[in-house]
Amino acid sequence: MQHFSVCQCTILLVLFQIVVWPSIIVNGKKTKEQCSTCKDISKNFYKGLESTSKSNFGGGNTKWEEKSLKSYATSEVRLVEVIERLCDGSSKESQCHSLLEEHEEVVERFWFKEFAQKKDTDFYAYVCIDHLKVCCPNNTYGKDCTPCPGGVDRPCNGNGACDGEGTRTGTGKCRCSSGYQGDLCLNCKDGFYEESSNETHSLCKVCHISCKDLCSEGGPAG
Secondary structure: OOOOOHHHHHHHHHHHHHHHHHHHHHHHHHHHHHHHHHHHHHHHHHHHHHHHHHHHOOOOOOHHHHHHHHHHHOOHHHHHHHHOOOOOOOOOHHHHHHHHHHOHHHHHHHHHHHHOOOOOOOHHHHHHHHHOOOEOOOOEEOOOOEEOOOOOOOHHHHOEEEOOOOEOOOOOOEEEOOOEEOOOOOEEOOOEEEEEEOOOOEEEEEOOOOOOOOOOOOOOOO
16 A cells, blocks of 8 residues: 655645646536526527517418418527527627537427427526536535525525525535524524524524624613
8 A cells, every 4th residue: 555755745735726626616617607608598598589479470460370470489490590699698608609509409409399399398497407407496506406405495594595506516505694694594693683583484683783792682772
C-alpha cells in the first residue's frame, strides 16, 4: 500500500483546489445557467403558440379555412415559426441557441408526440425536467431533485428557500427569510420574538425599537 508524506498530501490538496474544485463550481454554474435558459425557452414556446395563433387563426368563414387552420395547429410549419422565436430576449442567447441545436430532437418529439396528440403536456416539465434534466420541479433541488427541507408543500416551513431550488445543483440548505434562523427556519433571530408557533409553523415579529437585542413579546415592555 502506497503511503504519502504530509508534504505530498498538501500538494495533492492544493492541486485538487486548483484543478478539480473550480471545475465542480463551473459545472454547477453551467447547470444553473442551463436551467435558466431552458425556462426562457419554455416561456417563449408558449408566447410563440400565442403569437402564431393570433396571426394564423382568424376564425375562417368557410369549412375549407377551418380545416386548413386546424391542420396548421400541429404542423411542422407552425413548429418552425415557434422555434425561430425560442431564444428571443434570452439573457444567454448564444447558450440558448446551442442548447436548442443540441436537443432539437427533444423539442420535435414533444411537438409531434406530446403536444400534437395530448395538448396538455407541459413543455417545461417534458423538456427541461424530464429529458434535458437541467431543472427540477418546484421546491426540489440537486441531481435527483430531492425535496427541500420541510417538504415540497412547505419548504423551510414557509420562512425561506432551499439552496438550488428548482435546479440540479445546490446543497438544499435553507436560506431563511429576515427574522428567522435554524435548519428549518423555525427559530427567531435576535431582535425578533415568536408571536405564534406549532410543529410546522412559526411567526417571528421584530422587537420594539426600545428593546435592545432580545424580547419575548411586542411593545416597549417586551
